[in-house]
Amino acid sequence: MRFVGLGILGLVVVLLIWGFTGINKIPTHEESAHAAWAQVLNQYQRRAELVPNLVATVKGAADFEKSTLEAVVQARAKVGSMQLPADLLTNPEAMRAFEANQGALTSALSRLMVVAEQYPNLKATEGFQTLQAQLEGTENRIAVARKDYIDAVRVYNTELKTFPGVVWKSLLYADREPMQQLQVDPAKQEVPTVDFGTSGN
Amino acid sequence: MVLVSLPHLGRDSIETWGLTLGRTWKIGRGGKDDGIVIVLAPNDRQVRIEVGYGLEDKITDAVASHIIQAYMLPAARKGRYAEGLTATIDGLTKVIVQPNALSFLDLSLDTELTVGLIVLLGGFVVIFVVVIAYVSTFRTRAAYPPLQDERTTSVFDDNQGVYQTLQAGSRDIRRDSLADDWRSPSEERGFSGMGGSFGGGGATGKW
Numbered sequence A: 001m002r003f004v005g006l007g008i009l010g011l012v013v014v015l016l017i018w019g020f021t022g023i024n025k026i027p028t029h030e031e032s033a034h035a036a037w038a039q040v041l042n043q044y045q046r047r048a049e050l051v052p053n054l055v056a057t058v059k060g061a062a063d064f065e066k067s068t069l070e071a072v073v074q075a076r077a078k079v080g081s082m083q084l085p086a087d088l089l090t091n092p093e094a095m096r097a098f099e100a101n102q103g104a105l106t107s108a109l110s111r112l113m114v115v116a117e118q119y120p121n122l123k124a125t126e127g128f129q130t131l132q133a134q135l136e137g138t139e140n141r142i143a144v145a146r147k148d149y150i151d152a153v154r155v156y157n158t159e160l161k162t163f164p165g166v167v168w169k170s171l172l173y174a175d176r177e178p179m180q181q182l183q184v185d186p187a188k189q190e191v192p193t194v195d196f197g198t199s200g201n
Numbered sequence B: 001m002v003l004v005s006l007p008h009l010g011r012d013s014i015e016t017w018g019l020t021l022g023r024t025w026k027i028g029r030g031g032k033d034d035g036i037v038i039v040l041a042p043n044d045r046q047v048r049i050e051v052g053y054g055l056e057d058k059i060t061d062a063v064a065s066h067i068i069q070a071y072m073l074p075a076a077r078k079g080r081y082a083e084g085l086t087a088t089i090d091g092l093t094k095v096i097v098q099p100n101a102l103s104f105l106d107l108s109l110d111t112e113l114t115v116g117l118i119v120l121l122g123g124f125v126v127i128f129v130v131v132i133a134y135v136s137t138f139r140t141r142a143a144y145p146p147l148q149d150e151r152t153t154s155v156f157d158d159n160q161g162v163y164q165t166l167q168a169g170s171r172d173i174r175r176d177s178l179a180d181d182w183r184s185p186s187e188e189r190g191f192s193g194m195g196g197s198f199g200g201g202g203a204t205g206k207w
Helices: A003-019 A025-059 A067-082 A094-114 A119-124 A128-161 A164-169 B014-022 B061-077 B081-097 B111-121 B185-189
Strands: B002-005 B036-041 B046-051 B128-131 B146-148 B155-156 B162-167 B170-172 B198-206
Touching: A025 A094, A025 A128, A025 A164, A025 B170, A067 A094, A094 A128, A094 B046, A119 B155, A128 A164, A128 B061, A128 B198, B002 B014, B002 B081, B014 B036, B014 B046, B014 B198, B036 B081, B046 B061, B046 B081, B128 B170, B155 B198
Parallel strands: B002 B036, B002 B128
Antiparallel strands: B036 B046, B046 B198, B146 B170, B155 B162
8 A cells, every 4th residue: 555655646746747847838838929929910010001002002003993992991991990909819709800800901902913913004113013022022921920820829729728738727827718719811712803894884 | 041942832832931941941140040041943933032030121022022023033934043043142142231232223243243242241141052852743642752952062151150061961751741740951961050030021933
């Protein structure tokens, strides 16, 4: 019986040591996920700042399709007026709204670029080419930032749910909730459809 | 600065290749993250300049795009890749040394000046040439071939500022895509820098 008792004690000690090595993991991974999220916001912000320039440049092109331009301006305004709640990352509703608004701007912008293909004079200007390069670059950075966030959240959420993280969560970090995961960019899956004036006007 | 030539992109976009190679090979100097990866995929008719964080202010996406449009694509359309790449590297080097020095309309290159600049840069610009070749043809489950460094590559060691020669080995990798199982070549081949912070900056060109 004594050996069994010692054995159990030994096991407990081993588990404790194992557990202690992970005591900082939850806050560490949380910080990484927050940093990755900050980068996502940063890149979206960068895109939002490009839009006014882009709109101004495109407006200069003779009779550029109004509805396309309008859609971009509206989507941009919506993104700009969006209030981000403090618990955005753990709040599924808020995250969905954020995604919907940013996604709307993504598709409005990609549609704008598709329509711009029809305006050779506009495409030839250096200003437009520069903006196009910046926009493409920013969309790529957004994709990268989103992927980094997805990876960081996966690590964090896994830590919350697996041993020994789950023990530390119940002991010290009971208020931590899993963060919301992002979907793979929906805008990349749908090809914008373009209707060139067949509907009249 | 690392130059990678890929016979096929496979399932991954050229942006993914640039980013993943830059990060796994830790291109650039530690703390400065001034790495550049140039990915050329002749058969997919694409080229990408991937720019590390530390150079993003000098080589903005627009600058990278202009360099591709002005220097790489005209040559690439004629199949003269080496010429295009040389001009691209020249262009990038000039911009790094003298931001705003690049006149995008001036397509003629002062080669002597550029060679001088590269020598001047010494420990600053590291040029590796990596050739990744497929042995087998690309299928749905692609059998990626030995990753070969087909030549002995001369490089500037960016931390010591000395000119040295790297003899890289070759190895087998079999995988479907640039997924997590991509093992860092640095662990196996002594091919690595100290940087590696890439955030997707740069530009892609297609022809």
